[in-house]
Amino acid sequence: MNIRFLGAVNDVTGSCHLIEFKDKIIMLDCGMYQGKEENLNYKEFEVNPADIDYLFLSHAHIDHSGRIPLLVKKGFKGTIYCTKPTYDLCEIMLIDSAYIQESETEWKNRKAKRSGKPLVDPLYTQADAQESLKFFEPVLYDQIIKLDDDLIVRFSDAGHILGSSIIEMWFKEKDEIKIVFSGDLGMKGKPLLKDPAIINSADYIIMESTYGNREHKTIEQAEEELINIILKTTRRGGTVIIPSFAVGRTQEIIYELNKYYDRKLGLEGNKESELRKIPVYIDSPLAAKATEVFARNAHAFDEETKNYLMDGDNPLHFKNLHFTQSVEESKMLNFSDEPKIIISASGMCEAGRIKHHLKHNLWKKECSVVFVGYQAEGTLGRRILDGAKDVKIFGENIHINAEIYSLEGFSGHADKNGLIRWLNNFQKKPEKVFLVHGESESKDSLKNEIEKTLGINCIIPVYNNSYEIKSKVEVHEVSLENGEQLKPFTLTELEKKHIEKIRNEIVNIKNLLDDALKITEEYLSGNNIDADKYRKINNNLLEIESKIMDLIILSGK
Numbered sequence: 001m002n003i004r005f006l007g008a009v010n011d012v013t014g015s016c017h018l019i020e021f022k023d024k025i026i027m028l029d030c031g032m033y034q035g036k037e038e039n040l041n042y043k044e045f046e047v048n049p050a051d052i053d054y055l056f057l058s059h060a061h062i063d064h065s066g067r068i069p070l071l072v073k074k075g076f077k078g079t080i081y082c083t084k085p086t087y088d089l090c091e092i093m094l095i096d097s098a099y100i101q102e103s104e105t106e107w108k109n110r111k112a113k114r115s116g117k118p119l120v121d122p123l124y125t126q127a128d129a130q131e132s133l134k135f136f137e138p139v140l141y142d143q144i145i146k147l148d149d150d151l152i153v154r155f156s157d158a159g160h161i162l163g164s165s166i167i168e169m170w171f172k173e174k175d176e177i178k179i180v181f182s183g184d185l186g187m188k189g190k191p192l193l194k195d196p197a198i199i200n201s202a203d204y205i206i207m208e209s210t211y212g213n214r215e216h217k218t219i220e221q222a223e224e225e226l227i228n229i230i231l232k233t234t235r236r237g238g239t240v241i242i243p244s245f246a247v248g249r250t251q252e253i254i255y256e257l258n259k260y261y262d263r264k265l266g267l268e269g270n271k272e273s274e275l276r277k278i279p280v281y282i283d284s285p286l287a288a289k290a291t292e293v294f295a296r297n298a299h300a301f302d303e304e305t306k307n308y309l310m311d312g313d314n315p316l317h318f319k320n321l322h323f324t325q326s327v328e329e330s331k332m333l334n335f336s337d338e339p340k341i342i343i344s345a346s347g348m349c350e351a352g353r354i355k356h357h358l359k360h361n362l363w364k365k366e367c368s369v370v371f372v373g374y375q376a377e378g379t380l381g382r383r384i385l386d387g388a389k390d391v392k393i394f395g396e397n398i399h400i401n402a403e404i405y406s407l408e409g410f411s412g413h414a415d416k417n418g419l420i421r422w423l424n425n426f427q428k429k430p431e432k433v434f435l436v437h438g439e440s441e442s443k444d445s446l447k448n449e450i451e452k453t454l455g456i457n458c459i460i461p462v463y464n465n466s467y468e469i470k471s472k473v474e475v476h477e478v479s480l481e482n483g484e485q486l487k488p489f490t491l492t493e494l495e496k497k498h499i500e501k502i503r504n505e506i507v508n509i510k511n512l513l514d515d516a517l518k519i520t521e522e523y524l525s526g527n528n529i530d531a532d533k534y535r536k537i538n539n540n541l542l543e544i545e546s547k548i549m550d551l552i553i554l555s556g557k
C-alpha cells in the first residue's frame with residue numbers, strides 16, 4: 001500500500017491525501033486551495049474520482065472540504081465519512097462556498113464580456129453542492145466503524161472546530177497497519193471544545209504543522225488582551241474589526257465575550273459595565289447559520305460549556321449581540337460612528353463583507369483590526385498583518401492608520417509544544433511521521449524538534465510522490481480478527497469497571513427521564529408555565545441527549 005500527498009503539501013490549504021490499499025482508494029480530505037495557491041482549484045484530480053471508494057473528512061473547514069462538490073461533479077460515487085457536526089456544518093458551508101463561486105464567476109464574466117475575453121464556468125454550483133451532500137454518512141465520535149474485512153476507521157475529537165476529528169485507520173494486509181491522520185489539531189483548553197483526543201498507537205502518522213515553529217500565548221492572556229484592545233479602541237471612539245472564520249473562531253469569540261457580557265467575572269473598576277454597553281455585530285449570514293448548528297450539537301461541547309447550558313445560560317448569546325443579515329444592515333454599520341465591535345468573514349479577508357469593513361475602517365487611526373486566526377501567504381489578511389502601509393481593496397488604495405493586532409492565543413491550532421505533546425502521548429511510537437499543512441520553515445523546524453526530542457523519523461512529503469507503507473508484525477489494540485472476540489471469556493477488572501460505568505449511565509438516564517416526566521406532567525395539568533422550569537426541562541432533555549450519546553459511545557454500538 002502507499003500514500004500520496006496531493007494538497008496542503010507546500011502550504012496549509014487544499015488538504016488532500018490519498019491511500020492506495022489493495023484494490024481500494026481512500027481519500028483523506030478534499031479541500032479548497034486559498035491565497036497564493038488558489039489557481040490549483042482548477043487542476044484535474046490526480047486520480048479518477050470515480051475510482052475512489054471512501055473519503056474520510058477530518059472537519060468542515062473549506063480548506064479541507066471545499067472541493068467535495070467538484071469531486072462529486074467529476075464522478076465520485078463512494079461514501080464520505082465524517083462526524084455528525086461536520087456534516088451539519090458542511091451542509092451550510094458547501095452551499096455558501098458554491099454561492100461565492102457563482103457570484104465571483106458572474107463578476108469575472110461581466111468583465112470578460114466587456115474586454116472580449118472568453119467566459120468561464122464556476123468551479124461548482126449550489127446544485128452541485130446540494131448533490132454532494134447525498135454521499136455523506138455521518139458517524140459519532142469514538143465509534144469503531146468496520147467498512148470491510150480489511151478496513152476499520154474511527155473518528156476522535158481533534159478539538160479544532162466543532163466536529164473536527166483525528167482519523168485512525170486500521171488496514172489488514174498480511175499483517176495489520178495503523179495510519180493516523182491528525183486533521184487539524186486544536187489548542188488545549190480552547191473555548192467550547194474538548195481537548196484533542198490522545199491516541200495510543202500508530203505505525204504511520206500524517207500530521208499538521210501549521211504552527212510547528214511557534215509558541216502561542218495562553219487563551220487567558222489572549223482574552224485579557226482582547227478586552228483591553230476593545231476598551232482602548234472604543235474609548236477613543238473607534239471600532240474594533242475582527243476578521244474571523246464564520247465557522248469556529250466566530251463562535252469561540254462570542255463565547256469568550258459572553259463570559260464578560262453575561263456572567264460576572266469581576267473585572268476591575270467599571271470595566272464590566274463599560275464593556276456591556278459596546279454593541280457586538282456578527283456580520284456574516286454564514287456565521288449566524290453556523291451558530292445555530294453549534295447550538296444543535298451541544299453534546300460535542302466541553303464540560304464548562306455544558307455547565308453553562310445546564311445553568312440556563314446560552315453561551316452563544318448575550319444582550320447587545322446582534323446578527324446582521326441583509327446587505328443593507330451590513331452597510332449601515334459603516335454609516336454610524338458609534339464605537340462597536342464588528343466580527344465578520346472571511347477570516348483571511350479574501351472575500352465577503354469583511355473587505356467592506358476594512359475599506360471603511362483601516363484608514364481611521366482610532367480603529368483597530370484584531371486577527372484571531374492564521375493568515376495564509378498571499379492573502380489580504382497576511383499583507384495587513386505583515387505591516388503593509390497601503391492595501392488595495394475593491395481597486396481602491398487604502399492607507400493603513402488603524403492599529404493592527406494578532407492574538408494567536410485564539411488560534412484554532414496547537415502550537416509547537418502542543419503538537420509535540422500530542423505526539424509524545426503515543427505509547428507505541430510510529431515508524432514515520434509525515435508532516436503536512438504548514439509552511440516550509442514551520443515543517444523544517446518541527447521535523448528537527450520531533451527527531452531531536454522524540455527520536456521519531458519525519459518526512460516532509462513532496463507533492464504527488466508515492467510513499468510505500470510497509471506492514472510489520474504487531475498486535476494492536478483493535479483486533480480485526482472477530483473470531484477471537486466471539487469466544488466466551490471471563491471479565492477482567494477493567495472490563496467489569498467498563499460495564500459498571502455503562503450501568504451508571506443507564507441509571508442516570510432513567511433518573512433524568514423520571515424527572516422530566518414528573519415536570520411535564522405537572523405542566524400539562526396546570527395552566528401557567530414558569531419560564532425557569534421550562535428551561536430546566538429543556539436542559540434536562542439536552543442532558544439526556546448527551547447521556548444517550550455517551551452511552552452509545554461507551555457501549556461502542
Ligand SMILES: [Zn+2]
Nearest residue numbers: 059061160184
Ligand atoms: Zn481547520
Ligand SMILES: [Zn+2]
Nearest residue numbers: 061063064184
Ligand atoms: Zn486546515
